[in-house]
Amino acid sequence: MTLALPAASSSSSWRQPSILPGFGLSLGITISALSLVVLIPLAALFLKAASAGPADIWAIIASPRTQAALRLSFGAAAFSAIVNAIFGLIIAWVLVRYRFPGRRLLDAAVDLPFALPTAVAGISLAAIYAPNGWIGSLLAPFDIKVAYTPLGVMVALIFIGLPFVVRTVQPVLEEADIETEEAAALLGASRLRTIFRVILPGIVPALLTGFVLAFARAVGEYGSVIFIAGNVPMVSEIAPLLIVIRLEQFDYAGASVVAMIMLIVSFSLILAINAIQAWSRGRLGHV
Amino acid sequence: MSVAVTVESIQKTFANFAALRGVSLDVQPGELVALLGPSGSGKTTLLRLVAGLEQADGGRVLFDETDTRQLSLRDRRIGFVFQHYALFKHMNVASNIAFGLKARPRAERPSRSEIDQRVSDLMELVQLKGLERRFPVQLSGGQRQRVALARALAIEPRVLLLDEPFGALDAKVRKDLRSWLRDLHRRTGHTTLFVTHDQEEALELADRVAILNEGRLEQVGSPDDVYDHPATPFVCEFLGEANKLPVKVVGSQAFFGDRPVLGGLQQNQGGPASLYVRPQHLRIVDEAPLSLPGVVEDLRRNGAVRRAEVAVQGLAKRLDVDLASQVAPARGERIRLRISHGSLFAAA
Numbered sequence: 282m283t284l285a286l287p288a289a290s291s292s293s294s295w296r297q298p299s300i301l302p303g304f305g306l307s308l309g310i311t312i313s314a315l316s317l318v319v320l321i322p323l324a325a326l327f328l329k330a331a332s333a334g335p336a337d338i339w340a341i342i343a344s345p346r347t348q349a350a351l352r353l354s355f356g357a358a359a360f361s362a363i364v365n366a367i368f369g370l371i372i373a374w375v376l377v378r379y380r381f382p383g384r385r386l387l388d389a390a391v392d393l394p395f396a397l398p399t400a401v402a403g404i405s406l407a408a409i410y411a412p413n414g415w416i417g418s419l420l421a422p423f424d425i426k427v428a429y430t431p432l433g434v435m436v437a438l439i440f441i442g443l444p445f446v447v448r449t450v451q452p453v454l455e456e457a458d459i460e461t462e463e464a465a466a467l468l469g470a471s472r473l474r475t476i477f478r479v480i481l482p483g484i485v486p487a488l489l490t491g492f493v494l495a496f497a498r499a500v501g502e503y504g505s506v507i508f509i510a511g512n513v514p515m516v517s518e519i520a521p522l523l524i525v526i527r528l529e530q531f532d533y534a535g536a537s538v539v540a541m542i543m544l545i546v547s548f549s550l551i552l553a554i555n556a557i558q559a560w561s562r563g564r565l566g567h568v
Numbered sequence: 569m570s571v572a573v574t575v576e577s578i579q580k581t582f583a584n585f586a587a588l589r590g591v592s593l594d595v596q597p598g599e600l601v602a603l604l605g606p607s608g609s610g611k612t613t614l615l616r617l618v619a620g621l622e623q624a625d626g627g628r629v630l631f632d633e634t635d636t637r638q639l640s641l642r643d644r645r646i647g648f649v650f651q652h653y654a655l656f657k658h659m660n661v662a663s664n665i666a667f668g669l670k671a672r673p674r675a676e677r678p679s680r681s682e683i684d685q686r687v688s689d690l691m692e693l694v695q696l697k698g699l700e701r702r703f704p705v706q707l708s709g710g711q712r713q714r715v716a717l718a719r720a721l722a723i724e725p726r727v728l729l730l731d732e733p734f735g736a737l738d739a740k741v742r743k744d745l746r747s748w749l750r751d752l753h754r755r756t757g758h759t760t761l762f763v764t765h766d767q768e769e770a771l772e773l774a775d776r777v778a779i780l781n782e783g784r785l786e787q788v789g790s791p792d793d794v795y796d797h798p799a800t801p802f803v804c805e806f807l808g809e810a811n812k813l814p815v816k817v818v819g820s821q822a823f824f825g826d827r828p829v830l831g832g833l834q835q836n837q838g839g840p841a842s843l844y845v846r847p848q849h850l851r852i853v854d855e856a857p858l859s860l861p862g863v864v865e866d867l868r869r870n871g872a873v874r875r876a877e878v879a880v881q882g883l884a885k886r887l888d889v890d891l892a893s894q895v896a897p898a899r900g901e902r903i904r905l906r907i908s909h910g911s912l913f914a915a916a
Contacts, residue, residue, distance in 0.1 A: 460654035
């Protein structure tokens, strides 16, 4: 005698049967919220850009001013994210590994770029790095100009991106196993070898996450940059500013085309880095 | 290759907590010594001090004639195995094992083919052939610990230190690894110190057992020595079960109440004392002299042996008695017990 197998349920094969309910409901809420806040506005953006027609779109993309702005935005964002990855890692390391007076204050100060209105940050940075400012006057004799140049853009982007790397790397460092370091030392590894071969590989996924967050934030940053950049077209004009300028000229299609390019480039970059991350996580098993 | 390890009156204090209070220990080249004690006894601290992972507040550790304070961690050439393996998660098994060889300064580093050969030999030794490309997360606990051991052996250590190597493994794997380690030690002959809180493991594995309690060494000796002739009540109670009888020593006999229970004593000490008797050293007898009357209250199975709980008048706690013969007494039966072996300690 055979037992009748229950008829295959209507849910498709990609959904694992689970005794914990709520998949349908939570996925529904997720998609609704994501649609209202992210997907529908972005779709509208694409529609608006498409209304310009292929020839116009190409003209906007090919214009030297658009290209210069995009180059500056992505280049400065990438550079500042790399700087943040390095210094953020060192700051996280110091905060986790050492106990010194004022550690908690320093720890709290890391979050300030999150809390400060970006315009305030931009104005303060511009004042300090201007040729007659505190730091700017020190750099002036060497003919280094920060404020009102692409260098100024990078300084602002480093400032606003720093907390991302520190806050993603810190918890991973805290959980790192001191014993593996001790094992490396007893096996005869030098301190440098221990850092580069044993400690760093374990934090790479977290560091990449911090890098992506800092990069994404820097690409979209507007408030702080416009005060320090000087906004000279072709030199220190960032893409978000170009979009605002187009809007002020009532050139909605032009604005949306630049926005669409930024969106596509950002999305592909972030997707690529996430893929690298997934691969390295797979090898480490967790993190 | 292996060296003698000499620990000379080591002291170590952590923030008001005295972890070690003057411990001295000699380990012969090639010897396998177990550091046994309850948690907080200082056994892991002692191991970490020998490794150089902690600094002593007083005393010193010698490898043969060399004071280890003059040696860097690398020059100590120590193979250390951690309880939780401490493998490099992002490296596969072969890279983990090769790590110590690749970390040597260029002048001393073996060639690539020599390293490969050595890794392959070690994989054979720890019976993990074929798993070279696996990552630690893909291995079972027992396999991980064998990788950790192979990694430690790769640098041809002068001393092998194992910190509760089987502590995180389940009972069956633990038993297998225990006999495997014993066998491995016989073949490789490294001077080995290993920490455990499992008395059975210590007695089975070690050439000698050092028992620590509250930062002091209670006794060092062969497994037979420490088990049969414990130097202190602590050692007696820590190494397996023991019944405790308050007795009074007069001449060569020990009296429980006014009844002589053990004769032929060598000690000259008279007066009140505690007599510790293991369950297997109590025998049910028929004749009266030198015996203890009692009533069988309960019968239990304890692994391979059956055990009777015997109530004795004047003793709050029942005596545990291992039953040697197939014929078991019945519950409630009146019996007499003879003590065949016991350890006597003057009452404090």
